Amino acid sequence: MKIVVPFKSVPDPYAGPGAAAKSVVNPFDEIAIEEALRIRERGEATEIVGVTIGPATVDEQIRSALAMGVDRALRIDDSRALDPYAVARILRALVAKEAPQLVLMGKQAVDDDSNQVGQMLAGLLGWPQATFISKIEFLENKTRAQCTRETDGGLEVIVVNLPAIVTTDLRLNEPRYVSLPGLMKARKKPIEVLTCEQLGVTVQPLTTTLSTARPPKRAAGTRVESVEELMVKLKQEAKVL
Amino acid sequence: MDFSWSDQQRELLDAVDRFAKEQLAYDMIENDRHAVFNHDAWMKCAGFGIHGLLVSEEYGGLGQDPITTVAALERLGYGCKDNGLLFSINAHMWTAIIPLVYNGSEAQKKKFLPGLCDGSIIGGNAMSEPNSGSDAFSLATTAVKKGDKYILNGSKIFVTNGPIADVLLVFAVTDKSKGASGLSAFLVEKDSPGLDLTHKIEKMGVRTSPMGEVFFTDCEVPAENLLGKEGAGSWLFTRSMTWERGCILAASVGTMQRLFETCIRYANERKQGGQAIGKFQQVAGKIVDMKMRIENSRHMLYQCAWAAGHRKAIYLEAAMAKLQISESWVKCCEDAIQIHGGYGYMVEYEVERELRDAIGSKLYSGTSEIQRNIIASLIGL
Ligand SMILES: Cc1cc2nc3c(=O)[nH]c(=O)nc-3n(C[C@H](O)[C@H](O)[C@H](O)COP(=O)(O)OP(=O)(O)OC[C@H]3O[C@@H](n4cnc5c(N)ncnc54)[C@H](O)[C@@H]3O)c2cc1C
Numbered sequence: 001m002k003i004v005v006p007f008k009s010v011p012d013p014y015a016g017p018g019a020a021a022k023s024v025v026n027p028f029d030e031i032a033i034e035e036a037l038r039i040r041e042r043g044e045a046t047e048i049v050g051v052t053i054g055p056a057t058v059d060e061q062i063r064s065a066l067a068m069g070v071d072r073a074l075r076i077d078d079s080r081a082l083d084p085y086a087v088a089r090i091l092r093a094l095v096a097k098e099a100p101q102l103v104l105m106g107k108q109a110v111d112d113d114s115n116q117v118g119q120m121l122a123g124l125l126g127w128p129q130a131t132f133i134s135k136i137e138f139l140e141n142k143t144r145a146q147c148t149r150e151t152d153g154g155l156e157v158i159v160v161n162l163p164a165i166v167t168t169d170l171r172l173n174e175p176r177y178v179s180l181p182g183l184m185k186a187r188k189k190p191i192e193v194l195t196c197e198q199l200g201v202t203v204q205p206l207t208t209t210l211s212t213a214r215p216p217k218r219a220a221g222t223r224v225e226s227v228e229e230l231m232v233k234l235k236q237e238a239k240v241l
Numbered sequence: 242m243d244f245s246w247s248d249q250q251r252e253l254l255d256a257v258d259r260f261a262k263e264q265l266a267y268d269m270i271e272n273d274r275h276a277v278f279n280h281d282a283w284m285k286c287a288g289f290g291i292h293g294l295l296v297s298e299e300y301g302g303l304g305q306d307p308i309t310t311v312a313a314l315e316r317l318g319y320g321c322k323d324n325g326l327l328f329s330i331n332a333h334m335w336t337a338i339i340p341l342v343y344n345g346s347e348a349q350k351k352k353f354l355p356g357l358c359d360g361s362i363i364g365g366n367a368m369s370e371p372n373s374g375s376d377a378f379s380l381a382t383t384a385v386k387k388g389d390k391y392i393l394n395g396s397k398i399f400v401t402n403g404p405i406a407d408v409l410l411v412f413a414v415t416d417k418s419k420g421a422s423g424l425s426a427f428l429v430e431k432d433s434p435g436l437d438l439t440h441k442i443e444k445m446g447v448r449t450s451p452m453g454e455v456f457f458t459d460c461e462v463p464a465e466n467l468l469g470k471e472g473a474g475s476w477l478f479t480r481s482m483t484w485e486r487g488c489i490l491a492a493s494v495g496t497m498q499r500l501f502e503t504c505i506r507y508a509n510e511r512k513q514g515g516q517a518i519g520k521f522q523q524v525a526g527k528i529v530d531m532k533m534r535i536e537n538s539r540h541m542l543y544q545c546a547w548a549a550g551h552r553k554a555i556y557l558e559a560a561m562a563k564l565q566i567s568e569s570w571v572k573c574c575e576d577a578i579q580i581h582g583g584y585g586y587m588v589e590y591e592v593e594r595e596l597r598d599a600i601g602s603k604l605y606s607g608t609s610e611i612q613r614n615i616i617a618s619l620i621g622l
Binding site for chain 2: 060067177179180181183184187
């Protein structure tokens with residue numbers, strides 16, 4: 001079985017305030033990579049192909065993915081800010097090129113929280129989808145996958161025919177760390193760079209970002225001396241009582 | 242000398258930073274109190290690639306050069322507060338792996354190096370004896386050849402990793418009449434008949450690094466475990482000791498850097514007399530001196546590793562780096578306690594432990610006095 005894992009480079013969500021934001025592999029995608037590695041280690045997959053879209057600067061995150069154990073990587077050279085539909089269309093062309101039995105990807109990217117690419121990709125390909133999974137097992141000689149989904153109401157177990165799109169939730173696994181031997185092996189693994197033209201897709205963003213704004217600054221709180229004073233303030237100033 | 246990092250080195254060092262921060266940031270107070278060796282962290286570090294940094298790939302290592310290796314250890318010291326674990330790793334690398342890399346036969350390297358790199362074999366070095374410390378070659382432990390074995394008798398003291406070791410590099414007298422040229426080195430495996438590794442020694446600092454006494458009672462060592470030639474022990478010791486001196490305190494430079502940053506934060510936060518204590522000249526001066534010591538230490542460490550990587554003799558550089566870093570480390574820790582006031586003296590603040598951990602560095606791998614002797618003799622005194 002061949003697994004394609006699309007991943008996105010995002011600003012490090014764990015960087016402290018004021019720290020220069022380094023880019024990292026989107027944490028949900030890291031979980032997808034980890035799951036693909038575990039599937040391969042169980043002997044159920046033979047090849048893991050990582051794919052990403054971005055300029056050469058994302059090669060650093062590609063190397064992290066390769067260092068974790070992804071076999072090879074493809075980068076679509078495009079530095080535009082693409083919306084989910086454009087990303088899904090590019091990925092559709094890549095899936096057509098690679099013909100995997102499974103596409104494993106994060107349920108969303110932590111920078112824009114769109115949570116749409118997996119679903120759109122499944123729609124474009126006409127493939128089944130299992131989203132927000134916390135467990136995956138293969139059935140019937142790997143022709144189907146049984147996935148446990150985390151929903152608001154509880155756990156839902158579904159079976160999808162392969163090939164399918166599967167998106168990962170937080171509790172699926174804990175990704176391994178990049179080891180130095182992995183890093184050194186990654187230097188020898190190929191990164192293939194393609195353009196949208198070479199893939200035969202033209203994408204235009206359907207959405208435009210008009211403006212971005214910081215959340216309003218919160219005024220500093222005040223200390224009150226007594227419960228009575230608090231009640232007065234809640235009634236008269238905050239007007240919440 | 243150019244100490245700027247290539248992209249590959251930077252990538253490697255960033256990975257060490259991240260690894261230390263994410264995998265080695267465990268609580269230390271209890272482990273220190275109860276002298277707990279963290280075997281899980283040992284295996285993590287080995288799996289991550291630390292132990293084998295300097296070993297070539299064919300024996301399971303990463304084939305890095307000395308300067309990348311010491312810089313990686315420095316990052317590890319910055320991110321990991323378990324100075325004892327780092328000391329155990331360093332003893333393993335510089336006093337067991339290095340002698341094997343340079344003096345091991347092909348068979349010995351094949352047998353031990355892959356396990357020493359992946360962490361499954363723990364190594365150590367047994368030179369010091371109750372009556373042989375700074376005067377290192379005045380050993381009493383003997384090794385007598387009998388057929389295809391050597392029979393060892395005697396005892397060793399202060400053996401780092403001794404109680405947990407799978408293999409120890411042991412120095413013993415094979416020919417008393419030849420003095421220093423009558424010493425030989427043996428790879429003694431833990432299950433050797435007549436070997437007793439069970440005597441633990443409790444110490445002031447680096448408490449999470451196990452240390453023990455080792456006893457040999459007609460201890461049988463196969464002749465093929467002789468490292469180098471018979472009589473080559475003192476030469477071999479001097480060679481590996483030079484590496485040890487130059488590099489064993491690499492992590493401490495990172496430790497000092499972390500301590501320095503802690504002090505800056507504290508000096509900016511703590512207010513007395515209506516101002517941050519960092520605004521008092523005497524407090525600021527201590528932190529400035531700390532910065533000077535750290536930069537000097539790092540420079541000497543890199544200079545030594547750079548020279549070693551360029552196959553230059555490093556006797557002088559190694560002794561200077563050892564002296565500079567150990568004395569800086571102790572002084573930084575003392576100053577850090579002073580800056581933290583009473584809090585610095587309390588266990589909870591985790592500064593006092595740093596001082597206890599640092600003090601041993603003026604003793605092992607040759608005391609400060611011995612380093613000064615070496616430097617004096619090399620500069621013509
Ligand atoms: C934490 C720690 C870990 C250690 N790990 C190991 C290990 O793994 N393997 C191992 O074999 N040993 C190890 N040692 C032992 C260490 O190498 C010795 O403690 C050290 O060499 C000093 O020897 P000594 O303790 O016998 O002191 P001594 O040699 O008795 O020295 C006592 C004092 O006299 C001074 N002195 C001695 N000779 C001279 C001289 N010629 N000129 C001026 N001053 C002199 C010394 O500097 C010191 O101040 C370790 C020690 C420590 C503290």
